[in-house]
Amino acid sequence: MKDLKVAVLLLLIYTFQVSAQAKKKPNIVFIMADDLGWGELNTYGSTFNETPNLNKLASQGTRFTQAYAAAPNCSPTRASIMTGQYPARVGITDFLPEGADTKRWLDPAKFVTLNEALARAGYHTGIVGKWHLDTHYQNYRGGPKAHGFDEVIGSETKYIAGGDYFFPYDKISTFIKGSENEYLTDRQCDEAAAFIDRNKNTPFFLYLSFYGVHSKLDAPAMLVNKYKRKLDAKYGAGQAEKIFGKKTEGPHKDNPYLAAMIERIDAGVGQIMQTLDNNGLAENTLLVFFSDNGGAGKSANNGNLRGSKMWIYEGGIREPLIMRWPGKIKGGAIEATPVSSIDFYPTFLSVSTSEPPGDQVMDGISLIPLFAGRKLVRDELFWHYPSETAKSAEKMASAIRKGDFKLLEFYRDNRIELYNLKTDPGESNDLSKKLPEKAAELKFLLENWKAKVNAEKPVITATGIQKEE
Numbered sequence: 001m002k003d004l005k006v007a008v009l010l011l012l013i014y015t016f017q018v019s020a021q022a023k024k025k026p027n028i029v030f031i032m033a034d035d036l037g038w039g040e041l042n043t044y045g046s047t048f049n050e051t052p053n054l055n056k057l058a059s060q061g062t063r064f065t066q067a068y069a070a071a072p073n074c075s076p077t078r079a080s081i082m083t084g085q086y087p088a089r090v091g092i093t094d095f096l097p098e099g100a101d102t103k104r105w106l107d108p109a110k111f112v113t114l115n116e117a118l119a120r121a122g123y124h125t126g127i128v129g130k131w132h133l134d135t136h137y138q139n140y141r142g143g144p145k146a147h148g149f150d151e152v153i154g155s156e157t158k159y160i161a162g163g164d165y166f167f168p169y170d171k172i173s174t175f176i177k178g179s180e181n182e183y184l185t186d187r188q189c190d191e192a193a194a195f196i197d198r199n200k201n202t203p204f205f206l207y208l209s210f211y212g213v214h215s216k217l218d219a220p221a222m223l224v225n226k227y228k229r230k231l232d233a234k235y236g237a238g239q240a241e242k243i244f245g246k247k248t249e250g251p252h253k254d255n256p257y258l259a260a261m262i263e264r265i266d267a268g269v270g271q272i273m274q275t276l277d278n279n280g281l282a283e284n285t286l287l288v289f290f291s292d293n294g295g296a297g298k299s300a301n302n303g304n305l306r307g308s309k310m311w312i313y314e315g316g317i318r319e320p321l322i323m324r325w326p327g328k329i330k331g332g333a334i335e336a337t338p339v340s341s342i343d344f345y346p347t348f349l350s351v352s353t354s355e356p357p358g359d360q361v362m363d364g365i366s367l368i369p370l371f372a373g374r375k376l377v378r379d380e381l382f383w384h385y386p387s388e389t390a391k392s393a394e395k396m397a398s399a400i401r402k403g404d405f406k407l408l409e410f411y412r413d414n415r416i417e418l419y420n421l422k423t424d425p426g427e428s429n430d431l432s433k434k435l436p437e438k439a440a441e442l443k444f445l446l447e448n449w450k451a452k453v454n455a456e457k458p459v460i461t462a463t464g465i466q467k468e469e
Contacts, residue, residue, distance in 0.1 A: 025122065025203040026325070027285040028348050029196075029272060032081075032207075033265055034074065034130060034214040036320065037295020039253070039303030040262055044320050046301060048230065048254040049262050053270030054322065057289060061324030062333040062371075066421075069293045070341045072316035072385055072395075073309055075132050077292045077341050079106055082113040082133065082147070084345030084356065084364045088384040088455040096135045098159035105142035106133040112357040114345045116148040118205045121354035126151035126199075128192045129209035132160050149207075153191045163216035183220055185212050185261070189268030193275040200279040205348070208272070212261045215296055217248040219260030227256035251298040258299060286325040286351050290341070293317065306427040310392060312383045312399045312408060313427050325351075329371050338401060340381050343367050363453075379403055382449050386411070386458040396458050400446040407432075407442035411458045416443065 039045045043058045070080035075096045076087030083106075087093050090111075096104050106113070115125040127144045134142035144152045158171040165185070167178035178187060192208045228240035231254055244250050248257040269289060276282040294316040295302050296309040307313030321339070323329055342364030349356055350366040365378055383399040396411045404422035409415075418432040418439045432439045449455075 029206045033291045035296045036291035037300040037302040039301040049259045051266040064321035066338040067321035068340045080341045084362045089453040108146045113147045121352040124204045127207040128153045131155045165218045185264040217257040223260035227259040249299040253301040255299045283326045289322045291319040384455045
């Protein structure tokens with residue numbers, strides 16, 4: 001009889017916990033890699049890198065094949081995620097260089113950031129890792145704490161760049177303790193798992209923002225050597241040394257250093273998935289994996305897409321995106337609808353069943369209809385990249401995608417290019433001369449959009465192109 005009473009009591013406790021969990025608002029875990037190329041994951045075509053946990057995530061959720069960053073590099077994409085607005089409207093259209101002027105930071109007085117909006121809905125919020133929406137680290141006017149994150153863990157305290165992947169860290173002095181040769185990606189994942197553990201009883205928003213795979217590429221030697229052996233086995237003995245030598249970057253898509261970095265990110269995703277399982281939270285958590293822009297340089301793998309980071313060709317802006325929410329998002333599905341980083345803000349608010357701030361323009365739209373098999377009521381996406389430096393003048397451009405067509409407007413030589421992405425995702429066949437009416441239609445829409453968001457106008461000078469202030 002005593003055993004029966006204990007069993008009944010345990011059943012009641014379990015039933016109460018399940019019922020309480022069902023009533024709790026869904027948790028949101030947003031994981032973002034830095035400079036991860038379109039073709040780097042197994043589920044997006046890589047046969048060299050090893051991403052078993054992201055493969056598992058894709059099998060349990062939906063893999064997007066036409067997901068875009070709102071910009072071809074870091075800071076503007078992050079601004080779009082935090083505000084739900086196009087970078088051109090926010091006023092951050094390029095990465096923020098160290099000591100950027102006061103116009104180039106995310107002002108807390110102007111924006112209700114995503115985490116702040118979720119906090120209003122009762123969420124406990126935390127960021128683990130890269131922010132890069134302010135560069136004045138002495139007073140951090142626009143840092144994550146100034147924007148209301150409840151917990152700020154391991155965000156940069158000096159200007160963020162690559163080459164700081166092993167403890168003791170130079171640019172992340174908030175990690176004052178760590179084991180010798182501790183790897184930064186592993187530390188971020190440990191901190192993220194601990195955040196989940198201590199906040200399991202309240203709705204939470206976790207923004208796990210990796211510093212990898214931003215160059216300078218670096219990873220634990222044991223893993224790098226594993227992939228060097230794999231490279232030799234694939235291409236012939238001694239090829240790893242011949243191609244890379246002491247360099248971490250080279251003109252080869254199968255890069256041992258990059259592969260090792262991606263493996264640690266993948267392991268971290270697995271750790272987060274396991275932590276959610278251990279706490280009984282997986283069923284009530286939207287888990288998202290994304291990248292802030294295309295892979296950087298010749299060593300990146302952007303698949304069959306043209307261009308790379310800093311270009312608004314597809315290789316610079318089309319990203320891997322996987323979303324899992326058991327019972328709400330179909331498992332093992334592929335979604336071809338074009339979506340953008342501006343859509344995360346309204347989507348996460350929809351998940352939390354709260355409304356966007358009434359006085360803040362929202363360029364993005366909620367992706368919730370896609371989860372139910374419905375279509376999105378939108379047919380156009382835009383990009384505007386007036387680079388900060390004359391060195392990048394050839395890359396300065398704006399673009400519009402409408403349906404399957406994408407038009408690019410390059411500023412250095414006033415050039416127009418038009419592509420049908422359905423038949424030509426690699427953007428190799430310029431149709432602007434063959435379809436002048438379509439080009440004119442999209443150019444008209446692009447110019448109207450630039451005026452609407454008050455986009456900065458590049459000005460050609462004797463030394464290149466500068467932005468008009």
